[in-house]
Amino acid sequence: MTTPARISYTVLAVTLVLAGLLHLGPALLALLLSYFALRKLVWLTKKKWLALICFVLLAAGITYAAGHFTRAAVKALPEVADHSIPSASAWAEARQIELPFTDFDSLRTLLINAAKEEAHYLTNVARFAGSTTAALLFIVIGIVAAVSLFFNSRLDLHPESHRTKNNLYSVLSGEISARFRDFYRSFSLVMAAQMIISLINTILTAIFVLTIGLPNAPLVIPITFICGLLPIVGNLVSNTIIVCLAFTVSLKVALLALIFLIAIHKLEYFLNSKIIGDRIRNPVWLTLLALIIGERLMGIPGMALAPVVLNYLRLELSKVEVPEAHRAES
Numbered sequence: 466m467t468t469p470a471r472i473s474y475t476v477l478a479v480t481l482v483l484a485g486l487l488h489l490g491p492a493l494l495a496l497l498l499s500y501f502a503l504r505k506l507v508w509l510t511k512k513k514w515l516a517l518i519c520f521v522l523l524a525a526g527i528t529y530a531a532g533h534f535t536r537a538a539v540k541a542l543p544e545v546a547d548h549s550i551p552s553a554s555a556w557a558e559a560r561q562i563e564l565p566f567t568d569f570d571s572l573r574t575l576l577i578n579a580a581k582e583e584a585h586y587l588t589n590v591a592r593f594a595g596s597t598t599a600a601l602l603f604i605v606i607g608i609v610a611a612v613s614l615f616f617n618s619r620l621d622l623h624p625e626s627h628r629t630k631n632n633l634y635s636v637l638s639g640e641i642s643a644r645f646r647d648f649y650r651s652f653s654l655v656m657a658a659q660m661i662i663s664l665i666n667t668i669l670t671a672i673f674v675l676t677i678g679l680p681n682a683p684l685v686i687p688i689t690f691i692c693g694l695l696p697i698v699g700n701l702v703s704n705t706i707i708v709c710l711a712f713t714v715s716l717k718v719a720l721l722a723l724i725f726l727i728a729i730h731k732l733e734y735f736l737n738s739k740i741i742g743d744r745i746r747n748p749v750w751l752t753l754l755a756l757i758i759g760e761r762l763m764g765i766p767g768m769a770l771a772p773v774v775l776n777y778l779r780l781e782l783s784k785v786e787v788p789e790a791h792r793a794e795s
Contacts, residue, residue, distance in 0.1 A: 469633070473640035474781075477648060481774065490766030492603035497652050497773075499611035504653075513616060523691075524608075530688055530706075618642070651745075651777040652770075658744040662736045663693030666729060670703065673725050677718055679710055701765075704729060745776035 484493045499520070506516035620638035627635060667690040674682045685707060692703040704726035711722035734756070739749060747755075752772060759771030 467640075469637045469640045472637060473644045476641050477644045481770075485763045485767065488600075488763075489603060490763035490770070491600050492607035494766040494769050495604040495607035496611045496614075497649065497770075498656075499608045500614055500649065501653060501656050503611065503615045507615075517612065517615070527688065527691060530684065618646075647780065648773070648777050651780065652773045654744060654776060655772045658740050659693075661740055662733065663690050665736060666690075666693045666703075666733065669729060669732075670707070673722075674707065677711070677714075677721065679707065679714070679718075679722075681710065685710065701726070701730065745772060745779065747775055747779065751775070 484490055502523070503516055503520055506519050507513055510516045510519060620642055621635050624635050667686060670689045671682075671686045674685055679685065685703075688706065689703040704722070708719055708722045708726060711719040734753070745752075752775065755771040755775045756768050759767030759769075759774075761767070763770065
């Protein structure tokens with residue numbers, strides 16, 4: 466292995482480690498997902514600028530739909546609570562259980578007072594708001610970087626301007642590009658498997674949504690598929706939207722939707738380990754272990770990237786030939 470090749474592997478490893486240590490997992494995942502979407506869209510449209518327009522419209526549509534459903538649920542929550550709390554109070558009284566609230570206003574007051582009793586309440590809120598704002602900013606930066614890579618992915622933009630033809634910078638740029646290109650191929654392979662998982666989740670969600678008569682079902686079902694392309698977190702986003710919409714119907718339907726969310730979320734763990742494990746040819750236990758380690762290191766983005774890293778390591782290690790002497794010793 467040449468020195469530039471060794472350096473390129475080090476650069477990739479350092480990039481992944483820093484993404485975990487500096488909490489840049491969401492930005493890295495946003496970059497990979499955006500680049501993946503742009504590559505698929507240009508395959509359909511045949512033109513990069515048209516693919517970019519479609520990507521912007523798709524992202525704006527998902528953001529608007531999520532915000533619209535959330536606002537609708539928050540607006541309808543007081544009315545739903547006023548209808549649901551009396552029945553809950555009657556159920557509790559029949560079983561001699563005393564509830565600390567009788568209507569929505571008393572419930573809201575109870576929650577606010579309980580939160581204010583925590584000495585670190587305001588500090589936690591401020592910290593959460595700051596971290597959320599920073600995460601959103603990093604995600605936007607990741608998307609912009611993906612668009613830039615989509616139009617030009619070369620590191621050495623002007624190789625003809627170098628006086629030395631076979632210079633270290635050009636060779637190193639080529640090696641680093643090759644490492645990250647192989648890493649993206651692993652990501653693309655995992656995402657192809659994720660499409661199968663998303664399709665299964667969408668079918669199950671469509672059955673549930675149509676069964677309970679959820680509002681805006683024709684819009685919820687395609688959004689579920691699109692969100693499902695994000696491993697683990699996409700399923701949480703789509704089902705959170707479903708729970709918010711279910712609140713506009715009744716508290717009972719919202720609880721059913723919440724149970725459905727938990728069941729589907731657990732199912733996706735096993736779908737990820739089985740389907741993605743088969744795609745990257747790793748045993749189920751190893752894929753599950755990678756998911757757990759990824760979650761502990763980087764949270765939900767780590768779970769999304771864990772199968773990618775696992776597949777990349779398998780591909781790279783399978784290229785290394787072991788001498789016969791070492792093989793005999795093992």
